[in-house]
Amino acid sequence: MLNKDKTKGFLAGVISATLIAGTVAVFASPVETAINVVYDNYRIIIDGADKSNAPDDSKPFVYNGRTFVPLRYIAESMGKKVLWDGDTSTIYINDEGNSREDVYFATQGYESADKGIYLDGEEKTVYLGYNSDYGTKFEENNKNHYQNMIAFNLNRLAKSVSGTVDMKDAKNDSLEGKIVFYDQNDNVLYQTPMLRKSTTPIPFEFQTSGVLQLKVAFVATNLYETYNLKIRDFRYSK
Structure with a gap:
């Protein structure tokens, strides 16, 4: 059972993180919204390896009944590199860490x-x-x-x-x-x-x-x- 004392206010521009091996394009303008999320001692197991020792800014949380994990931490834990292109609002995830599409x-x-x-x-x-x-x-x-x-x-x-x-x-x-x-x-x-x-x-x-x-x-x-x-x-x- 989740500890309700660990519920915190969280300010986020983009709250949905999707793990893919290609490109995520964001076309809408950023929107800041105050939401309540639940933190707990969630474990992260990737291909059998325990990756639960994430830094504080990369901890999983639950929002609206769904679990969210920081994209960069998960991608890098799987050996991928992440590149953010602010000009096109695009996230690139690949082996080279470049803007290949x-x-x-x-x-x-x-x-x-x-x-x-x-x-x-x-x-x-x-x-x-x-x-x-x-x-x-x-x-x-x-x-x-x-x-x-x-x-x-x-x-x-x-x-x-x-x-x-x-x-x-x-x-x-x-x-x-x-x-x-x-x-x-x-x-x-x-x-x-x-x-x-x-x-x-x-x-x-x-x-x-x-x-x-x-x-x-x-x-x-x-x-x-x-x-x-x-x-x-x-x-x-x-």
């Missing part, structure tokens, strides 16, 4: 795309050939090649692009190819090693400062054969 390609529009390309916003995944046998044919070094391409406008907003290439669901054992990332002038920004059905997932990240448009192409010698190739967590950082 990620945008997922699957949740935004694209400039152009070939048939068979599918964007899954819920899974944050881009499929370069979703249960399809489409491909644009071209010749290179006296050999026929095929490619599927999608283009996204970055407008110089992206510092870097990252994701994970996954072919584990490919339906054709003989499929071989690579993913090539171009800028608006067809300069190669990054390309994967040769991909096959047996290829393990490949994480990647490359710099894109100043890039206006990102073109993503899967280039293969047999793209007319059905395949499934996806880029998971495909995103850019601002």
Whole structure:
């Protein structure tokens, strides 16, 4: 049972703290409100470790039947760094302690795309050939090649692009190819090693400062054969 003698007046601008591994944006103007909160000897256990020895300004409290814990103390106890940007009223929580903000390609529009390309916003995944046998044919070094391409406008907003290439669901054992990332002038920004059905997932990240448009192409010698190739967590950082 809570000790009512430990009920104190508490002056707070923002009383709700949410623990996340991304970004919390606050858009409303700050409001100061006097509220009654309850302090007690609450324990904090994080991944099995006792983190109850919080400083006085980081103690948990109960307000209106809900328990609140200071965001910075909890985040830092979990190995994260916290950055407050007063200009945008934004809290950033990540490993680097910077103002990185990620945008997922699957949740935004694209400039152009070939048939068979599918964007899954819920899974944050881009499929370069979703249960399809489409491909644009071209010749290179006296050999026929095929490619599927999608283009996204970055407008110089992206510092870097990252994701994970996954072919584990490919339906054709003989499929071989690579993913090539171009800028608006067809300069190669990054390309994967040769991909096959047996290829393990490949994480990647490359710099894109100043890039206006990102073109993503899967280039293969047999793209007319059905395949499934996806880029998971495909995103850019601002």
